[in-house]
Amino acid sequence: MRSHPPSHYLFKIDSFSLLAETKVENFKSDTFEAGGHQWRLVLYPNGNKRSNGSGHISLYLEICMEETADLSLDWEVDVDFKLFVLDQIRDQYLAIKDMEVPVTRFYEMKKKWGFSQLLSQETFKNGDNGYLVEDCCIFGAELLIIEPPSKLGQISMIKNPSGGTITWKIENFSLLDKKVYYSPVKSVGDINWYLMVYPNGHVEGESTHLSLYLALAEPDKLPPQRQVYVKYNLRLRDQIKSNHFQFKLPFEKCFDISISSWGYRKFVSLKDLKDSSKGYMVKDSLIVEAEILLISKLK
Structure with a gap:
């Protein structure tokens, strides 16, 4: 948990329950810029069932297709990123990061990375936790692009x-x-x-x-x-x-x-x-x- 918001993007959803009732599997945010690339969040309000996300909220960071069109065929972008959920009661952000894989490689065959089990539906919808308040929730993203070294000293x-x-x-x-x-x-x-x-x-x-x-x-x-x-x-x-x-x-x-x-x-x-x-x-x-x-x- 931390008090200051993510530095790159916040994604607010009103009427979450209505969104979850739709038959659309996932919803994508507007694009945002970070490290010279365009990104967006991809939310599965009912979980990404194809990635063992049933009963959970699934959230991913995706590099935009339009962004990668101008890159070479062997492009890759290495990223250290966190995804966030706001506890609106305590004004604290829950920061989620894969500690086993601190740097994630985005490339042609894998443009989207995140968490199929970000939060359980039970935890997310429990009003005492502050993640869903008056049917409103706020997600976020913060990322650091790991550039290859521009100079090698020996x-x-x-x-x-x-x-x-x-x-x-x-x-x-x-x-x-x-x-x-x-x-x-x-x-x-x-x-x-x-x-x-x-x-x-x-x-x-x-x-x-x-x-x-x-x-x-x-x-x-x-x-x-x-x-x-x-x-x-x-x-x-x-x-x-x-x-x-x-x-x-x-x-x-x-x-x-x-x-x-x-x-x-x-x-x-x-x-x-x-x-x-x-x-x-x-x-x-x-x-x-x-x-x-x-x-x-x-x-």
């Missing part, structure tokens, strides 16, 4: 993508006088990336550490709300013993138009960086890398 996770390591050798490190430097751009997972290095540190790493970040090269070309998940390591290569420096756990971050870079403000101390025994700095050059382990791809 996300896949690519493990160890081809060419997933971005390597950047920085020459003449001691002569670097800018706040930040950018590596050449490299495409991984159909997305362009680069590395960012702050030679003298960034924010809380300033003057004490080298800061290193992985960044999207063209974040403004991502659709709004689009995210790219990346699992990756940032690394400083040991050019002597291959005892490379990186944190134990890789980064796992989502890059988007608002946050296009992630990394470490305190990646490695400048003291360790310049310690010749560690092999990070050789002939005033160092090598930093981003190794992408997992990346999302959205189609």
Whole structure:
């Protein structure tokens, strides 16, 4: 039961008893529009006897023949619908829905769906129930057209993508006088990336550490709300013993138009960086890398 009426159609019948006395098996309402199609209600006041509706009120939703004439031979319309009967005493609508088949397919061979046993005649005609008051009753319909998807999105996770390591050798490190430097751009997972290095540190790493970040090269070309998940390591290569420096756990971050870079403000101390025994700095050059382990791809 609900208080608000069906959103698409109400069908009021006066003098129901006279209608039921006629020899006409069913009565059809005027057409109404919903979801770009024309519909009508089909009422069997004495029940649809061919569908086990004897002793009941039968009510159906039908897509109009005139509507389907312009459709292709293999047309179909998928609908989530409810049929209604008004309790006129309590001003409440009884909503009837097939919970076992929430979406119904209307097609050439089946243009009409509903309930052969909507209500028993006894229940319907019992004045205490409010469905038939002063020989008047009101039925209704509400439907939602289930359209096929207009767009298909697909996300896949690519493990160890081809060419997933971005390597950047920085020459003449001691002569670097800018706040930040950018590596050449490299495409991984159909997305362009680069590395960012702050030679003298960034924010809380300033003057004490080298800061290193992985960044999207063209974040403004991502659709709004689009995210790219990346699992990756940032690394400083040991050019002597291959005892490379990186944190134990890789980064796992989502890059988007608002946050296009992630990394470490305190990646490695400048003291360790310049310690010749560690092999990070050789002939005033160092090598930093981003190794992408997992990346999302959205189609």
